[in-house]
Amino acid sequence: MLDVNSVRDDFPALKNQDLIYLDNAATSMTPEPVTRELINYYHELGTSVYRGIYKRAEETTNKFEYTRRKTADFIGAESSREIVFTKNCTESLNILAYSLHHWKDRNGKILVTEMDHHSNILPWRIMAESSNRFQLEYVRVNREGQLDMEDLEAKLSSNSVALAFPAISNVIGAYNPVKKLTDLAHENGALAVVDGAQWLPHRQFNVRDYNVDFLAFSAHKMLGPTGLGILYGKEELLEQMPPPFGGGEMVRSNTKTEVTWNEVPQKFEAGTPPIAQIIAFSKTLSYLNKLGMSSIRKHVNKLTAKALRELEKIPGLKIFGPGKGEERGGLVSFNLEGVHPHDLAAALDSLDDIAIRAGLHCAQPLHEAMKLNATSRASFYVYNDEAEIDRLVDAIKEAKNVLGGEK
Amino acid sequence: MSDERPQIYDQNLMHHSQNPHNKGELPNPDLQGSAKNPNCGDKIKLGLNIKDGSIRDIKFDGYGCVLCIGSASILTQLARGLSVGDAKELTLDDIEANMNESGKKREECMAVGLNALKQALSEES
Numbered sequence: 001m002l003d004v005n006s007v008r009d010d011f012p013a014l015k016n017q018d019l020i021y022l023d024n025a026a027t028s029m030t031p032e033p034v035t036r037e038l039i040n041y042y043h044e045l046g047t048s049v050y051r052g053i054y055k056r057a058e059e060t061t062n063k064f065e066y067t068r069r070k071t072a073d074f075i076g077a078e079s080s081r082e083i084v085f086t087k088n089c090t091e092s093l094n095i096l097a098y099s100l101h102h103w104k105d106r107n108g109k110i111l112v113t114e115m116d117h118h119s120n121i122l123p124w125r126i127m128a129e130s131s132n133r134f135q136l137e138y139v140r141v142n143r144e145g146q147l148d149m150e151d152l153e154a155k156l157s158s159n160s161v162a163l164a165f166p167a168i169s170n171v172i173g174a175y176n177p178v179k180k181l182t183d184l185a186h187e188n189g190a191l192a193v194v195d196g197a198q199w200l201p202h203r204q205f206n207v208r209d210y211n212v213d214f215l216a217f218s219a220h221k222m223l224g225p226t227g228l229g230i231l232y233g234k235e236e237l238l239e240q241m242p243p244p245f246g247g248g249e250m251v252r253s254n255t256k257t258e259v260t261w262n263e264v265p266q267k268f269e270a271g272t273p274p275i276a277q278i279i280a281f282s283k284t285l286s287y288l289n290k291l292g293m294s295s296i297r298k299h300v301n302k303l304t305a306k307a308l309r310e311l312e313k314i315p316g317l318k319i320f321g322p323g324k325g326e327e328r329g330g331l332v333s334f335n336l337e338g339v340h341p342h343d344l345a346a347a348l349d350s351l352d353d354i355a356i357r358a359g360l361h362c363a364q365p366l367h368e369a370m371k372l373n374a375t376s377r378a379s380f381y382v383y384n385d386e387a388e389i390d391r392l393v394d395a396i397k398e399a400k401n402v403l404g405g406e407k
Numbered sequence: 408m409s410d411e412r413p414q415i416y417d418q419n420l421m422h423h424s425q426n427p428h429n430k431g432e433l434p435n436p437d438l439q440g441s442a443k444n445p446n447c448g449d450k451i452k453l454g455l456n457i458k459d460g461s462i463r464d465i466k467f468d469g470y471g472c473v474l475c476i477g478s479a480s481i482l483t484q485l486a487r488g489l490s491v492g493d494a495k496e497l498t499l500d501d502i503e504a505n506m507n508e509s510g511k512k513r514e515e516c517m518a519v520g521l522n523a524l525k526q527a528l529s530e531e532s
């Protein structure tokens with residue numbers, strides 16, 4: 001079990017603060033060992049990676065590549081060559097779509113789901129709309145927010161290039177059956193592309209167990225620094241893919257007549273990378289491992305279960321997403337009858353310094369599918385505790401009075 | 408929680424959102440406009456009757472938060488009776504002039520009604 005009080009002491013932005021931070025699905029706070037490592041890089045190293053023929057640069061490169069190995073271990077990749085550092089999860093997915101676009105022997109359908117975040121829809125949409133070689137199709141979601149497996153099986157066919165889906169929905173917290181979806185994609189010769197942004201913060205993800213072809217996620221949602229995303233890809237696939245960006249480091253040799261790309265993963269990392277963030281990310285992974293991913297999962301599940309139990313008791317409050325007893329990601333989306341989500345979020349902020357999310361959560365197709373205008377979302381992480389959920393519930397009741405929702 | 412209830416929004420705005428003025432649909436509008444808030448899908452539709460170059464009647468309808476509905480209500484009060492030219496010059500500042508300094512303000516929420524008005528007037532010289 002996590003000792004929340006001692007965990008909280010590790011987070012300077014929360015320590016001795018009244019803020020009840022329940023917007024973790026957007027971004028998480030950063031523990032002190034990670035911020036210290038960011039500063040250490042600038043104060044003690046400050047050099048670039050790979051090229052310097054001097055000790056300081058070698059040390060930077062060693063630390064940088066150490067994070068790559070650690071990231072590979074964290075998700076069970078075969079080798080660190082399968083880990084591409086990007087700007088964020090969104091960029092990981094864009095790089096993938098762009099590369100597939102220029103991968104000459106692949107044509108056909110790209111399947112995304114109605115529950116995807118815009119970052120796993122729009123790169124594919126841009127790709128499909130800029131070439132008649134690809135057609136974008138949406139796998140339907142039912143009114144409860146579950147993936148319609150029949151619709152998926154009907155739409156997957158031998159000319160499907162890729163099936164892109166979220167491991168967990170960022171709006172309703174629904175878990176998708178990753179292995180089953182991946183197997184279905186493979187049976188049809190399609191690549192399985194997983195948006196892991198909401199999964200990786202709470203739960204172990206093993207790319208080999210799930211046999212995914214690509215996995216994208218962001219450091220900043222899992223206690224890491226901003227400006228860093230990861231794209232995992234099976235090595236043999238990364239080898240075949242053309243580089244999305246040209247520049248330094250991604251090229252081995254470049255004369256006026258001939259060009260040879262660098263090896264994977266450097267082929268995908270043009271220009272100077274976010275060195276400080278990458279080096280500090282190894283401290284993030286150490287921190288997560290220290291807390292233990294299974295303890296984190298249990299803690300977040302416990303908070304989510306309590307939130308579901310208590311919120312449900314508020315008259316006029318409707319919760320969206322998976323049914324009772326089904327595991328969900330560490331978030332709860334809901335609406336309070338007669339109160340607009342923006343007003344509710346504004347009220348919680350004013351009444352008790354509670355930060356939640358309100359709006360469409362960059363997932364308009366899901367709101368359309370579930371016939372929703374906008375929703376409020378509370379999402380939990382390692383530094384949240386049960387008392388904060390009690391205060392959330394009290395503040396929602398109070399907000400209802402202040403804003404004049406149905407009594 | 409403290410005993411003193413904190414103010415979330417400006418009281419005049421709250422009043423407008425709870426009792427919106429000029430809400431509904433004009434039977435035969437001369438001009439119509441609509442606008443959305445891309446952050447949440449809020450939508451305002453607005454109809455106008457113009458006579459002798461001035462706004463003779465104005466009504467709005469839609470779905471939105473306190474800031475969106477309250478601002479649209481204030482806006483319709485401000486716009487009624489103005490010449491088309493003057494109505495085109497209305498800004499968020501004019502709406503905010505009807506609010507106190509305190510309370511939350513989100514420009515994109517407050518601008519939905521205004522954007523609908525601008526759209527309705529855009530064809531009118």
